[in-house]
Amino acid sequence: MAQLFRRTAAAILSLGSLLLLPGPAVAQDVYPSRPVRIIVSFAPGGGADIMARLLAVPLARELGQPVVVENRAGGGGVIGTEACARAPADGYTLCLGSTTTHSIVPHLQQGLTWDPIRDFTHITNLGFQPNVLAVNPNLPIRTMPELIDWARRNRGAAYGTSGVGTSNHLAGEYLSRQFDLQLNHVAYRGGNLAQQDAAAGQIPMVIDQITAMLPLIQSGRLRPIVVAGSRGRSALLPDVPNITEGTLPDFRVESYQALFAPAGLPPAVVNRIYTAVVNAVNNSDVRQRFVEMGTEPVLNTPAEFSAYLRETSPMYQRLVEISGARVN
Template structure:
Protein backbone atom coordinates (compact mmCIF):
# COMPACT_ATOMS: atom_id res chain seq x y z
CA UNK A 1 0.00 0.00 0.00
CA UNK A 2 2.76 2.42 0.96
CA UNK A 3 4.61 1.72 -2.29
CA UNK A 4 1.36 2.30 -4.20
CA UNK A 5 0.88 5.63 -2.44
CA UNK A 6 4.47 6.60 -3.18
CA UNK A 7 3.97 5.72 -6.85
CA UNK A 8 0.76 7.77 -6.96
CA UNK A 9 2.59 10.59 -5.24
CA UNK A 10 5.11 10.65 -8.08
CA UNK A 11 2.60 10.22 -10.88
CA UNK A 12 -0.14 12.52 -9.65
CA UNK A 13 1.87 15.77 -9.70
CA UNK A 14 3.18 14.94 -13.18
CA UNK A 15 -0.34 14.34 -14.44
CA UNK A 16 -1.51 17.57 -12.83
CA UNK A 17 1.35 19.48 -14.47
CA UNK A 18 0.50 18.03 -17.88
CA UNK A 19 -3.16 18.89 -17.38
CA UNK A 20 -2.26 22.45 -16.39
CA UNK A 21 -0.02 22.83 -19.43
CA UNK A 22 -2.77 21.53 -21.70
CA UNK A 23 -5.25 24.03 -20.23
CA UNK A 24 -2.76 26.88 -20.65
CA UNK A 25 -2.12 25.83 -24.24
CA UNK A 26 -5.85 25.71 -25.01
CA UNK A 27 -6.36 29.15 -23.45
CA UNK A 28 -3.51 30.58 -25.55
CA UNK A 29 -4.97 29.08 -28.72
CA UNK A 30 -8.45 30.47 -27.99
CA UNK A 31 -7.10 34.03 -27.58
CA UNK A 32 -4.77 33.81 -30.56
CA UNK A 33 -3.99 36.01 -32.40
CA UNK A 34 -4.29 38.99 -30.07
CA UNK A 35 -1.34 40.98 -31.50
CA UNK A 36 0.75 41.21 -34.70
CA UNK A 37 2.70 38.19 -35.92
CA UNK A 38 6.16 38.21 -37.45
CA UNK A 39 7.28 36.02 -40.34
CA UNK A 40 11.05 35.50 -40.30
CA UNK A 41 12.60 35.10 -43.77
CA UNK A 42 16.27 34.07 -43.41
CA UNK A 43 17.17 35.54 -46.82
CA UNK A 44 17.51 39.07 -48.18
CA UNK A 45 14.66 41.32 -49.26
CA UNK A 46 13.88 40.76 -52.93
CA UNK A 47 14.93 37.08 -52.88
CA UNK A 48 12.48 34.42 -54.06
CA UNK A 49 11.59 33.36 -50.48
CA UNK A 50 11.02 36.99 -49.54
CA UNK A 51 8.72 37.65 -52.49
CA UNK A 52 6.57 34.58 -51.89
CA UNK A 53 6.46 35.23 -48.13
CA UNK A 54 5.19 38.77 -48.70
CA UNK A 55 2.58 37.49 -51.13
CA UNK A 56 1.24 35.13 -48.45
CA UNK A 57 1.51 37.40 -45.42
CA UNK A 58 -0.63 40.09 -47.01
CA UNK A 59 -3.44 37.56 -47.35
CA UNK A 60 -2.74 35.88 -44.00
CA UNK A 61 -3.05 39.18 -42.16
CA UNK A 62 -6.52 39.69 -43.58
CA UNK A 63 -7.54 36.14 -42.63
CA UNK A 64 -6.26 36.42 -39.04
CA UNK A 65 -7.29 40.00 -38.39
CA UNK A 66 -3.78 40.93 -37.26
CA UNK A 67 -0.74 42.30 -39.14
CA UNK A 68 1.86 39.75 -40.22
CA UNK A 69 5.20 41.52 -40.54
CA UNK A 70 7.99 40.06 -42.68
CA UNK A 71 11.43 40.34 -41.08
CA UNK A 72 14.53 39.51 -43.14
CA UNK A 73 17.40 37.97 -41.17
CA UNK A 74 19.84 36.65 -43.80
CA UNK A 75 23.19 35.01 -43.19
CA UNK A 76 24.98 31.64 -43.10
CA UNK A 77 22.84 30.22 -45.88
CA UNK A 78 19.62 30.87 -43.98
CA UNK A 79 20.82 29.33 -40.72
CA UNK A 80 20.76 32.57 -38.71
CA UNK A 81 17.09 33.38 -39.23
CA UNK A 82 16.07 29.74 -38.99
CA UNK A 83 17.83 29.43 -35.63
CA UNK A 84 16.01 32.53 -34.38
CA UNK A 85 12.65 30.88 -34.98
CA UNK A 86 13.79 27.53 -33.57
CA UNK A 87 14.59 29.28 -30.28
CA UNK A 88 11.57 31.62 -30.26
CA UNK A 89 8.69 31.35 -27.78
CA UNK A 90 6.19 28.81 -29.19
CA UNK A 91 3.15 31.07 -28.87
CA UNK A 92 2.12 31.37 -32.52
CA UNK A 93 3.48 34.88 -32.96
CA UNK A 94 6.79 33.96 -34.64
CA UNK A 95 6.78 31.99 -37.89
CA UNK A 96 9.45 30.91 -40.36
CA UNK A 97 9.33 31.09 -44.15
CA UNK A 98 12.32 29.29 -45.59
CA UNK A 99 13.68 27.07 -48.34
CA UNK A 100 14.94 23.50 -48.08
CA UNK A 101 18.60 24.20 -47.29
CA UNK A 102 18.35 25.27 -43.62
CA UNK A 103 15.93 22.41 -42.96
CA UNK A 104 17.52 19.57 -44.91
CA UNK A 105 21.22 20.00 -45.68
CA UNK A 106 22.39 22.37 -42.92
CA UNK A 107 22.38 19.73 -40.14
CA UNK A 108 24.81 17.60 -42.15
CA UNK A 109 26.98 20.44 -43.40
CA UNK A 110 27.39 22.44 -40.20
CA UNK A 111 28.87 20.65 -37.19
CA UNK A 112 28.04 23.47 -34.78
CA UNK A 113 24.57 24.29 -36.05
CA UNK A 114 22.73 25.99 -33.19
CA UNK A 115 19.32 24.51 -33.93
CA UNK A 116 17.75 21.16 -34.77
CA UNK A 117 15.07 21.55 -37.47
CA UNK A 118 13.40 18.26 -36.57
CA UNK A 119 13.32 18.76 -32.81
CA UNK A 120 12.87 22.54 -32.63
CA UNK A 121 10.56 23.36 -35.53
CA UNK A 122 6.93 22.40 -36.19
CA UNK A 123 5.99 22.04 -39.88
CA UNK A 124 2.93 24.01 -41.01
CA UNK A 125 2.78 23.59 -44.79
CA UNK A 126 4.85 23.16 -47.94
CA UNK A 127 4.03 26.32 -49.87
CA UNK A 128 5.54 25.86 -53.34
CA UNK A 129 8.11 23.98 -55.38
CA UNK A 130 10.32 24.98 -58.29
CA UNK A 131 12.64 23.13 -60.62
CA UNK A 132 16.22 24.21 -60.87
CA UNK A 133 17.59 24.76 -64.34
CA UNK A 134 21.03 24.07 -65.73
CA UNK A 135 22.23 27.12 -67.66
CA UNK A 136 25.42 27.79 -69.58
CA UNK A 137 27.07 30.77 -71.20
CA UNK A 138 25.21 31.22 -74.49
CA UNK A 139 28.59 31.46 -76.27
CA UNK A 140 29.48 27.93 -75.20
CA UNK A 141 29.22 25.56 -78.21
CA UNK A 142 26.59 23.30 -76.62
CA UNK A 143 22.81 23.15 -76.95
CA UNK A 144 21.98 20.02 -74.97
CA UNK A 145 23.06 18.46 -71.71
CA UNK A 146 24.64 15.60 -73.66
CA UNK A 147 26.79 18.09 -75.58
CA UNK A 148 27.77 19.84 -72.36
CA UNK A 149 28.86 16.55 -70.79
CA UNK A 150 30.84 15.65 -73.93
CA UNK A 151 32.58 19.04 -73.82
CA UNK A 152 33.40 18.62 -70.13
CA UNK A 153 34.84 15.15 -70.77
CA UNK A 154 37.00 16.51 -73.59
CA UNK A 155 38.42 19.19 -71.25
CA UNK A 156 38.53 17.61 -67.78
CA UNK A 157 38.96 20.12 -64.97
CA UNK A 158 38.94 23.19 -67.22
CA UNK A 159 35.26 24.18 -67.14
CA UNK A 160 34.01 26.12 -64.12
CA UNK A 161 30.58 26.31 -62.57
CA UNK A 162 29.20 28.86 -60.15
CA UNK A 163 26.98 28.50 -57.10
CA UNK A 164 25.88 30.58 -54.13
CA UNK A 165 28.23 28.76 -51.77
CA UNK A 166 29.47 25.41 -50.56
CA UNK A 167 26.55 23.18 -49.67
CA UNK A 168 24.00 25.35 -51.47
CA UNK A 169 21.32 23.67 -53.58
CA UNK A 170 23.08 24.83 -56.75
CA UNK A 171 26.38 23.35 -55.55
CA UNK A 172 24.88 20.00 -54.53
CA UNK A 173 22.87 19.68 -57.75
CA UNK A 174 26.04 20.05 -59.82
CA UNK A 175 27.97 17.65 -57.59
CA UNK A 176 25.18 15.12 -58.15
CA UNK A 177 25.41 15.63 -61.92
CA UNK A 178 29.22 15.40 -61.87
CA UNK A 179 29.02 12.04 -60.10
CA UNK A 180 26.35 10.64 -62.39
CA UNK A 181 27.93 11.91 -65.62
CA UNK A 182 31.54 11.24 -64.64
CA UNK A 183 32.74 14.78 -65.39
CA UNK A 184 35.26 17.04 -63.68
CA UNK A 185 34.19 20.68 -63.22
CA UNK A 186 35.71 23.31 -60.96
CA UNK A 187 33.42 24.90 -58.35
CA UNK A 188 33.50 28.69 -57.88
CA UNK A 189 31.31 29.93 -54.99
CA UNK A 190 29.77 33.42 -55.01
CA UNK A 191 27.83 35.53 -52.52
CA UNK A 192 24.57 35.35 -54.47
CA UNK A 193 22.93 34.51 -57.80
CA UNK A 194 23.40 38.01 -59.24
CA UNK A 195 27.14 37.42 -58.94
CA UNK A 196 26.82 33.93 -60.45
CA UNK A 197 24.90 35.18 -63.49
CA UNK A 198 27.37 38.05 -63.94
CA UNK A 199 30.24 35.56 -63.83
CA UNK A 200 28.63 33.30 -66.44
CA UNK A 201 27.81 36.18 -68.77
CA UNK A 202 31.32 37.55 -68.23
CA UNK A 203 32.97 34.22 -69.05
CA UNK A 204 34.54 33.57 -65.64
CA UNK A 205 32.43 30.42 -65.21
CA UNK A 206 30.63 28.45 -67.86
CA UNK A 207 27.61 26.93 -66.13
CA UNK A 208 25.43 26.73 -63.05
CA UNK A 209 22.16 25.52 -61.59
CA UNK A 210 19.65 28.15 -60.49
CA UNK A 211 15.92 28.73 -60.12
CA UNK A 212 14.11 29.81 -63.31
CA UNK A 213 12.98 33.13 -61.84
CA UNK A 214 16.63 34.23 -61.83
CA UNK A 215 17.70 32.57 -65.07
CA UNK A 216 14.80 33.36 -67.41
CA UNK A 217 15.42 37.09 -68.02
CA UNK A 218 18.96 36.32 -69.17
CA UNK A 219 17.80 33.28 -71.16
CA UNK A 220 15.24 35.45 -72.93
CA UNK A 221 17.92 38.09 -73.55
CA UNK A 222 20.08 35.46 -75.25
CA UNK A 223 22.90 35.66 -72.69
CA UNK A 224 22.28 32.29 -71.03
CA UNK A 225 21.22 28.99 -72.59
CA UNK A 226 19.01 26.62 -70.63
CA UNK A 227 19.92 22.95 -71.09
CA UNK A 228 17.74 21.00 -68.64
CA UNK A 229 15.37 21.12 -65.68
CA UNK A 230 15.86 19.09 -62.53
CA UNK A 231 12.40 17.61 -61.99
CA UNK A 232 12.00 13.89 -62.70
CA UNK A 233 9.30 14.64 -65.29
CA UNK A 234 8.90 17.70 -67.48
CA UNK A 235 7.88 20.76 -65.50
CA UNK A 236 4.52 22.35 -66.27
CA UNK A 237 6.29 25.66 -65.66
CA UNK A 238 8.84 24.96 -68.45
CA UNK A 239 7.27 22.21 -70.58
CA UNK A 240 9.59 22.66 -73.56
CA UNK A 241 12.79 22.11 -71.56
CA UNK A 242 14.06 18.52 -71.29
CA UNK A 243 14.82 17.01 -67.89
CA UNK A 244 18.20 15.78 -66.71
CA UNK A 245 16.55 12.36 -66.44
CA UNK A 246 15.52 12.18 -70.08
CA UNK A 247 18.95 13.51 -71.05
CA UNK A 248 20.41 10.25 -69.82
CA UNK A 249 20.62 10.36 -66.01
CA UNK A 250 17.79 8.35 -64.39
CA UNK A 251 16.88 9.29 -60.84
CA UNK A 252 18.32 12.80 -61.00
CA UNK A 253 16.20 15.31 -59.11
CA UNK A 254 17.02 18.63 -57.44
CA UNK A 255 13.99 20.78 -56.75
CA UNK A 256 13.76 23.91 -54.65
CA UNK A 257 10.88 24.30 -52.23
CA UNK A 258 9.55 26.81 -49.74
CA UNK A 259 7.70 26.15 -46.51
CA UNK A 260 6.20 27.70 -43.39
CA UNK A 261 7.14 26.39 -39.94
CA UNK A 262 6.68 27.46 -36.34
CA UNK A 263 8.72 26.85 -33.17
CA UNK A 264 8.21 23.34 -31.80
CA UNK A 265 5.69 23.38 -28.99
CA UNK A 266 3.38 25.85 -30.69
CA UNK A 267 -0.14 24.76 -29.65
CA UNK A 268 -1.64 22.29 -32.12
CA UNK A 269 -4.83 24.37 -32.63
CA UNK A 270 -2.68 27.33 -33.73
CA UNK A 271 -0.61 25.22 -36.13
CA UNK A 272 -3.85 23.78 -37.54
CA UNK A 273 -5.38 27.24 -37.98
CA UNK A 274 -2.27 28.48 -39.74
CA UNK A 275 -2.25 25.43 -41.99
CA UNK A 276 -5.92 25.87 -42.94
CA UNK A 277 -5.59 29.60 -43.59
CA UNK A 278 -2.41 29.20 -45.66
CA UNK A 279 -3.81 26.36 -47.75
CA UNK A 280 -6.88 28.47 -48.48
CA UNK A 281 -4.63 31.35 -49.56
CA UNK A 282 -2.44 29.11 -51.72
CA UNK A 283 -5.63 27.80 -53.34
CA UNK A 284 -6.66 31.26 -54.55
CA UNK A 285 -6.19 31.58 -58.29
CA UNK A 286 -4.73 35.09 -58.10
CA UNK A 287 -2.10 33.88 -55.63
CA UNK A 288 -1.36 30.80 -57.72
CA UNK A 289 -0.88 32.92 -60.83
CA UNK A 290 1.60 35.17 -59.02
CA UNK A 291 3.53 32.11 -57.85
CA UNK A 292 3.61 30.64 -61.35
CA UNK A 293 4.84 33.98 -62.68
CA UNK A 294 7.92 33.41 -60.52
CA UNK A 295 8.16 29.78 -61.75
CA UNK A 296 6.91 28.26 -58.51
CA UNK A 297 4.25 25.53 -58.51
CA UNK A 298 1.77 26.07 -55.64
CA UNK A 299 1.60 23.22 -53.11
CA UNK A 300 -0.18 23.47 -49.73
CA UNK A 301 0.47 20.14 -48.01
CA UNK A 302 -0.43 19.00 -44.50
CA UNK A 303 2.12 19.41 -41.68
CA UNK A 304 2.81 15.66 -41.56
CA UNK A 305 3.52 15.63 -45.27
CA UNK A 306 6.03 18.47 -44.93
CA UNK A 307 7.78 16.59 -42.12
CA UNK A 308 8.01 13.52 -44.38
CA UNK A 309 9.41 15.65 -47.21
CA UNK A 310 12.08 17.04 -44.88
CA UNK A 311 13.07 13.52 -43.78
CA UNK A 312 13.25 12.00 -47.27
CA UNK A 313 15.13 14.98 -48.72
CA UNK A 314 17.66 14.85 -45.91
CA UNK A 315 18.41 11.19 -46.55
CA UNK A 316 18.93 11.82 -50.27
CA UNK A 317 21.14 14.90 -49.94
CA UNK A 318 23.19 13.42 -47.10
CA UNK A 319 24.45 10.85 -49.60
CA UNK A 320 25.49 13.55 -52.09
CA UNK A 321 27.20 15.64 -49.40
CA UNK A 322 29.20 12.72 -48.07
CA UNK A 323 30.11 11.32 -51.49
CA UNK A 324 31.39 14.73 -52.67
CA UNK A 325 33.05 15.52 -49.31
CA UNK A 326 31.27 18.88 -49.25
CA UNK A 327 32.26 21.22 -46.42
CA UNK A 328 30.71 24.60 -45.54
CA UNK A 329 32.76 27.73 -46.21
Protein backbone atom coordinates in the same frame (compact mmCIF):
# COMPACT_ATOMS: atom_id res chain seq x y z
CA MET B 1 -30.65 28.57 11.17
CA ALA B 2 -27.72 26.17 11.13
CA GLN B 3 -29.18 24.43 8.09
CA LEU B 4 -29.50 27.79 6.28
CA PHE B 5 -25.89 28.58 7.14
CA ARG B 6 -24.70 25.25 5.74
CA ARG B 7 -26.61 25.81 2.49
CA THR B 8 -25.18 29.32 2.10
CA ALA B 9 -21.63 28.10 2.74
CA ALA B 10 -22.05 25.28 0.22
CA ALA B 11 -23.33 27.73 -2.39
CA ILE B 12 -20.37 30.04 -1.84
CA LEU B 13 -17.92 27.13 -2.10
CA SER B 14 -19.56 25.93 -5.32
CA LEU B 15 -19.38 29.41 -6.82
CA GLY B 16 -15.73 29.66 -5.85
CA SER B 17 -14.99 26.33 -7.51
CA LEU B 18 -16.66 27.49 -10.70
CA LEU B 19 -14.65 30.68 -10.71
CA LEU B 20 -11.44 28.65 -10.42
CA LEU B 21 -12.29 26.40 -13.38
CA PRO B 22 -10.30 27.23 -16.55
CA GLY B 23 -12.90 28.71 -18.85
CA PRO B 24 -12.02 29.22 -22.53
CA ALA B 25 -12.70 32.95 -22.36
CA VAL B 26 -10.50 33.40 -19.29
CA ALA B 27 -7.59 30.98 -19.45
CA GLN B 28 -7.13 30.47 -23.20
CA ASP B 29 -7.59 32.95 -26.01
CA VAL B 30 -8.99 31.76 -29.31
CA TYR B 31 -6.05 31.60 -31.74
CA PRO B 32 -5.03 34.06 -33.05
CA SER B 33 -5.79 36.93 -30.70
CA ARG B 34 -2.80 39.12 -31.61
CA PRO B 35 -0.40 39.75 -34.53
CA VAL B 36 1.57 36.87 -36.04
CA ARG B 37 5.14 37.29 -37.27
CA ILE B 38 6.94 35.44 -40.04
CA ILE B 39 10.72 35.39 -39.62
CA VAL B 40 12.66 35.48 -42.89
CA SER B 41 16.27 34.41 -42.44
CA PHE B 42 17.54 36.49 -45.36
CA ALA B 43 17.76 40.16 -46.27
CA PRO B 44 14.83 42.19 -47.65
CA GLY B 45 14.31 42.04 -51.40
CA GLY B 46 15.34 38.42 -51.93
CA GLY B 47 13.10 35.60 -53.12
CA ALA B 48 12.23 34.38 -49.62
CA ASP B 49 11.39 37.90 -48.46
CA ILE B 50 9.17 38.56 -51.48
CA MET B 51 7.30 35.27 -50.99
CA ALA B 52 6.72 35.99 -47.30
CA ARG B 53 5.35 39.47 -48.02
CA LEU B 54 3.11 38.19 -50.80
CA LEU B 55 1.69 35.60 -48.41
CA ALA B 56 1.35 37.94 -45.42
CA VAL B 57 -1.47 40.09 -46.80
CA PRO B 58 -4.06 37.39 -47.62
CA LEU B 59 -2.91 35.32 -44.62
CA ALA B 60 -3.76 38.26 -42.35
CA ARG B 61 -7.26 38.30 -43.84
CA GLU B 62 -7.67 34.58 -43.23
CA LEU B 63 -6.43 34.76 -39.63
CA GLY B 64 -8.15 38.01 -38.76
CA GLN B 65 -4.93 39.43 -37.32
CA PRO B 66 -1.96 41.37 -38.76
CA VAL B 67 0.88 39.24 -40.14
CA VAL B 68 4.26 40.96 -39.88
CA VAL B 69 7.38 39.92 -41.81
CA GLU B 70 10.57 40.20 -39.77
CA ASN B 71 13.95 39.88 -41.50
CA ARG B 72 16.63 38.22 -39.34
CA ALA B 73 19.45 37.84 -41.84
CA GLY B 74 22.93 36.53 -41.14
CA GLY B 75 24.96 33.35 -40.91
CA GLY B 76 23.64 31.95 -44.18
CA GLY B 77 20.15 31.80 -42.71
CA VAL B 78 21.23 30.32 -39.36
CA ILE B 79 20.42 33.36 -37.18
CA GLY B 80 16.79 33.71 -38.21
CA THR B 81 16.23 29.96 -38.21
CA GLU B 82 17.56 29.65 -34.66
CA ALA B 83 15.34 32.55 -33.54
CA CYS B 84 12.33 30.66 -34.88
CA ALA B 85 13.33 27.39 -33.20
CA ARG B 86 13.75 29.11 -29.82
CA ALA B 87 10.48 31.08 -29.95
CA PRO B 88 7.43 29.98 -27.91
CA ALA B 89 5.34 27.30 -29.61
CA ASP B 90 2.16 29.35 -29.53
CA GLY B 91 1.53 30.04 -33.22
CA TYR B 92 2.59 33.68 -33.07
CA THR B 93 6.04 33.03 -34.54
CA LEU B 94 6.38 31.34 -37.92
CA CYS B 95 9.36 31.29 -40.24
CA LEU B 96 10.02 30.87 -43.92
CA GLY B 97 12.58 28.12 -44.34
CA SER B 98 14.25 26.72 -47.42
CA THR B 99 16.36 23.91 -48.81
CA THR B 100 19.38 25.86 -47.58
CA THR B 101 18.24 26.38 -43.98
CA HIS B 102 16.46 23.08 -43.32
CA SER B 103 18.01 20.50 -45.68
CA ILE B 104 21.60 21.60 -46.38
CA VAL B 105 22.96 23.78 -43.57
CA PRO B 106 22.25 21.15 -40.87
CA HIS B 107 24.68 18.80 -42.67
CA LEU B 108 27.06 21.56 -43.73
CA GLN B 109 27.64 23.52 -40.53
CA GLN B 110 28.94 22.21 -37.24
CA GLY B 111 27.81 23.41 -33.85
CA LEU B 112 24.19 24.23 -34.65
CA THR B 113 21.92 24.45 -31.62
CA TRP B 114 18.82 23.27 -33.49
CA ASP B 115 17.72 20.31 -35.57
CA PRO B 116 15.45 20.79 -38.63
CA ILE B 117 13.29 17.79 -37.72
CA ARG B 118 13.27 17.80 -33.92
CA ASP B 119 13.03 21.55 -33.25
CA PHE B 120 10.38 22.62 -35.76
CA THR B 121 6.74 22.09 -36.59
CA HIS B 122 6.50 21.54 -40.33
CA ILE B 123 3.51 23.51 -41.64
CA THR B 124 3.70 23.20 -45.44
CA ASN B 125 5.96 23.40 -48.45
CA LEU B 126 4.82 26.57 -50.21
CA GLY B 127 6.52 25.57 -53.43
CA PHE B 128 9.55 24.37 -55.36
CA GLN B 129 11.78 26.75 -57.30
CA PRO B 130 13.57 24.71 -59.97
CA ASN B 131 17.13 25.42 -60.98
CA VAL B 132 18.30 25.67 -64.57
CA LEU B 133 21.58 24.47 -66.02
CA ALA B 134 22.62 26.84 -68.82
CA VAL B 135 25.73 27.16 -70.97
CA ASN B 136 27.47 29.83 -72.95
CA PRO B 137 25.71 29.85 -76.35
CA ASN B 138 29.02 29.61 -78.22
CA LEU B 139 29.54 26.07 -76.95
CA PRO B 140 28.43 23.15 -79.18
CA ILE B 141 25.92 22.03 -76.56
CA ARG B 142 22.13 21.97 -76.97
CA THR B 143 21.11 18.80 -75.13
CA MET B 144 22.05 16.98 -71.95
CA PRO B 145 23.79 14.10 -73.81
CA GLU B 146 25.87 16.68 -75.70
CA LEU B 147 26.80 18.37 -72.43
CA ILE B 148 27.85 15.07 -70.87
CA ASP B 149 29.95 14.17 -73.93
CA TRP B 150 31.57 17.64 -74.00
CA ALA B 151 32.35 17.59 -70.27
CA ARG B 152 33.98 14.16 -70.54
CA ARG B 153 36.23 15.52 -73.24
CA ASN B 154 36.95 18.66 -71.20
CA ARG B 155 37.75 17.29 -67.76
CA GLY B 156 37.67 19.89 -65.00
CA ALA B 157 35.22 22.17 -66.81
CA ALA B 158 33.81 24.76 -64.44
CA TYR B 159 30.26 25.50 -63.42
CA GLY B 160 29.31 28.57 -61.40
CA THR B 161 26.73 28.92 -58.64
CA SER B 162 25.66 31.41 -56.00
CA GLY B 163 27.79 29.77 -53.32
CA VAL B 164 29.07 26.74 -51.45
CA GLY B 165 26.40 24.46 -50.06
CA THR B 166 23.52 25.88 -52.08
CA SER B 167 21.05 23.63 -53.87
CA ASN B 168 22.67 24.80 -57.13
CA HIS B 169 26.08 23.63 -55.92
CA LEU B 170 24.79 20.24 -54.79
CA ALA B 171 22.84 19.76 -58.03
CA GLY B 172 26.09 20.24 -59.94
CA GLU B 173 27.94 17.80 -57.68
CA TYR B 174 25.19 15.24 -58.09
CA LEU B 175 25.33 15.55 -61.87
CA SER B 176 29.13 15.39 -61.91
CA ARG B 177 29.21 12.25 -59.76
CA GLN B 178 26.45 10.45 -61.62
CA PHE B 179 28.23 10.77 -64.98
CA ASP B 180 31.86 10.97 -63.81
CA LEU B 181 32.33 14.43 -65.31
CA GLN B 182 34.82 15.78 -62.76
CA LEU B 183 33.27 19.23 -62.95
CA ASN B 184 34.97 22.07 -61.08
CA HIS B 185 32.70 24.14 -58.85
CA VAL B 186 33.24 27.91 -58.80
CA ALA B 187 31.41 29.65 -55.97
CA TYR B 188 30.39 33.28 -56.55
CA ARG B 189 29.13 35.85 -54.07
CA GLY B 190 25.86 35.92 -56.00
CA GLY B 191 24.15 33.95 -58.73
CA ASN B 192 24.03 37.02 -60.98
CA LEU B 193 27.84 37.16 -61.02
CA ALA B 194 28.05 33.50 -62.05
CA GLN B 195 25.52 34.11 -64.80
CA GLN B 196 27.41 37.11 -66.12
CA ASP B 197 30.68 35.17 -66.28
CA ALA B 198 28.99 32.29 -68.10
CA ALA B 199 27.44 34.71 -70.60
CA ALA B 200 30.85 36.34 -71.13
CA GLY B 201 32.58 32.98 -71.63
CA GLN B 202 34.66 33.13 -68.45
CA ILE B 203 33.10 29.83 -67.36
CA PRO B 204 31.26 27.40 -69.64
CA MET B 205 28.14 26.77 -67.56
CA VAL B 206 26.06 28.00 -64.65
CA ILE B 207 23.31 26.62 -62.41
CA ASP B 208 20.84 29.01 -60.80
CA GLN B 209 17.15 29.46 -60.05
CA ILE B 210 14.91 29.81 -63.05
CA THR B 211 13.62 33.34 -62.51
CA ALA B 212 17.13 34.65 -61.92
CA MET B 213 18.25 33.13 -65.23
CA LEU B 214 15.34 34.22 -67.41
CA PRO B 215 16.63 37.65 -68.54
CA LEU B 216 19.92 36.27 -69.92
CA ILE B 217 18.16 33.24 -71.41
CA GLN B 218 15.53 35.36 -73.12
CA SER B 219 18.20 37.70 -74.49
CA GLY B 220 20.10 34.75 -75.96
CA ARG B 221 23.20 35.30 -73.81
CA LEU B 222 22.73 31.94 -72.07
CA ARG B 223 21.38 28.70 -73.51
CA PRO B 224 19.26 26.56 -71.15
CA ILE B 225 19.96 22.84 -71.30
CA VAL B 226 17.76 21.33 -68.58
CA VAL B 227 15.47 22.35 -65.74
CA ALA B 228 16.86 20.70 -62.63
CA GLY B 229 13.87 19.60 -60.58
CA SER B 230 11.55 16.64 -60.22
CA ARG B 231 8.24 18.33 -61.05
CA GLY B 232 8.35 18.23 -64.83
CA ARG B 233 8.83 21.15 -67.20
CA SER B 234 8.49 24.72 -66.04
CA ALA B 235 5.75 26.94 -67.41
CA LEU B 236 8.40 29.66 -67.73
CA LEU B 237 10.57 27.49 -70.03
CA PRO B 238 8.15 24.95 -71.54
CA ASP B 239 10.51 23.96 -74.35
CA VAL B 240 13.37 23.08 -72.00
CA PRO B 241 13.34 19.44 -70.85
CA ASN B 242 13.37 18.45 -67.21
CA ILE B 243 16.46 16.58 -66.05
CA THR B 244 14.24 13.63 -65.10
CA GLU B 245 13.29 13.14 -68.76
CA GLY B 246 15.73 10.33 -69.46
CA THR B 247 18.87 11.84 -67.95
CA LEU B 248 18.33 11.38 -64.20
CA PRO B 249 14.83 9.96 -63.51
CA ASP B 250 15.42 9.91 -59.73
CA PHE B 251 16.77 13.47 -59.41
CA ARG B 252 15.53 15.03 -56.14
CA VAL B 253 17.82 18.04 -55.48
CA GLU B 254 15.26 20.84 -55.35
CA SER B 255 14.98 24.33 -53.99
CA TYR B 256 11.90 24.80 -51.82
CA GLN B 257 10.42 27.60 -49.72
CA ALA B 258 8.34 26.41 -46.79
CA LEU B 259 6.57 27.52 -43.65
CA PHE B 260 7.77 26.32 -40.25
CA ALA B 261 7.00 27.01 -36.59
CA PRO B 262 8.73 26.04 -33.34
CA ALA B 263 8.33 22.41 -32.27
CA GLY B 264 5.41 21.54 -30.02
CA LEU B 265 2.75 23.64 -31.69
CA PRO B 266 -0.70 22.38 -30.61
CA PRO B 267 -2.41 20.34 -33.37
CA ALA B 268 -5.42 22.66 -33.46
CA VAL B 269 -3.15 25.66 -34.07
CA VAL B 270 -1.18 23.77 -36.73
CA ASN B 271 -4.42 22.98 -38.55
CA ARG B 272 -5.64 26.57 -38.22
CA ILE B 273 -2.44 27.95 -39.73
CA TYR B 274 -2.24 25.35 -42.49
CA THR B 275 -5.86 25.90 -43.55
CA ALA B 276 -5.37 29.66 -43.51
CA VAL B 277 -2.21 29.40 -45.66
CA VAL B 278 -3.92 27.17 -48.26
CA ASN B 279 -6.87 29.55 -48.46
CA ALA B 280 -4.59 32.59 -48.59
CA VAL B 281 -2.72 31.19 -51.59
CA ASN B 282 -5.69 29.74 -53.47
CA ASN B 283 -8.22 32.51 -52.84
CA SER B 284 -6.03 35.41 -53.96
CA ASP B 285 -3.56 36.28 -56.71
CA VAL B 286 -0.71 34.83 -54.64
CA ARG B 287 -0.69 31.51 -56.49
CA GLN B 288 -0.26 33.27 -59.84
CA ARG B 289 2.38 35.58 -58.36
CA PHE B 290 4.28 32.56 -57.10
CA VAL B 291 4.15 30.98 -60.56
CA GLU B 292 5.43 34.21 -62.12
CA MET B 293 8.37 34.03 -59.70
CA GLY B 294 9.16 30.54 -60.97
CA THR B 295 7.69 28.82 -57.92
CA GLU B 296 5.62 25.68 -58.41
CA PRO B 297 3.06 25.73 -55.55
CA VAL B 298 2.83 22.55 -53.45
CA LEU B 299 0.93 23.26 -50.19
CA ASN B 300 1.22 19.69 -48.92
CA THR B 301 -0.15 18.79 -45.49
CA PRO B 302 2.04 19.06 -42.38
CA ALA B 303 2.35 15.25 -42.26
CA GLU B 304 3.30 15.04 -45.94
CA PHE B 305 5.84 17.83 -45.64
CA SER B 306 7.42 16.29 -42.53
CA ALA B 307 7.71 12.96 -44.35
CA TYR B 308 9.41 14.68 -47.31
CA LEU B 309 12.00 16.30 -45.04
CA ARG B 310 12.77 13.02 -43.28
CA GLU B 311 12.99 11.12 -46.56
CA THR B 312 15.34 13.54 -48.32
CA SER B 313 17.60 14.35 -45.35
CA PRO B 314 19.97 11.36 -45.92
CA MET B 315 20.34 12.33 -49.58
CA TYR B 316 21.38 15.88 -48.72
CA GLN B 317 23.78 14.56 -46.10
CA ARG B 318 25.48 12.36 -48.71
CA LEU B 319 25.67 15.20 -51.23
CA VAL B 320 27.25 17.55 -48.69
CA GLU B 321 29.80 14.87 -47.84
CA ILE B 322 30.53 14.26 -51.53
CA SER B 323 30.96 17.98 -52.20
CA GLY B 324 33.51 18.32 -49.42
CA ALA B 325 31.84 21.55 -48.34
CA ARG B 326 32.04 22.42 -44.66
CA VAL B 327 31.32 25.55 -42.62
CA ASN B 328 32.73 25.69 -39.09
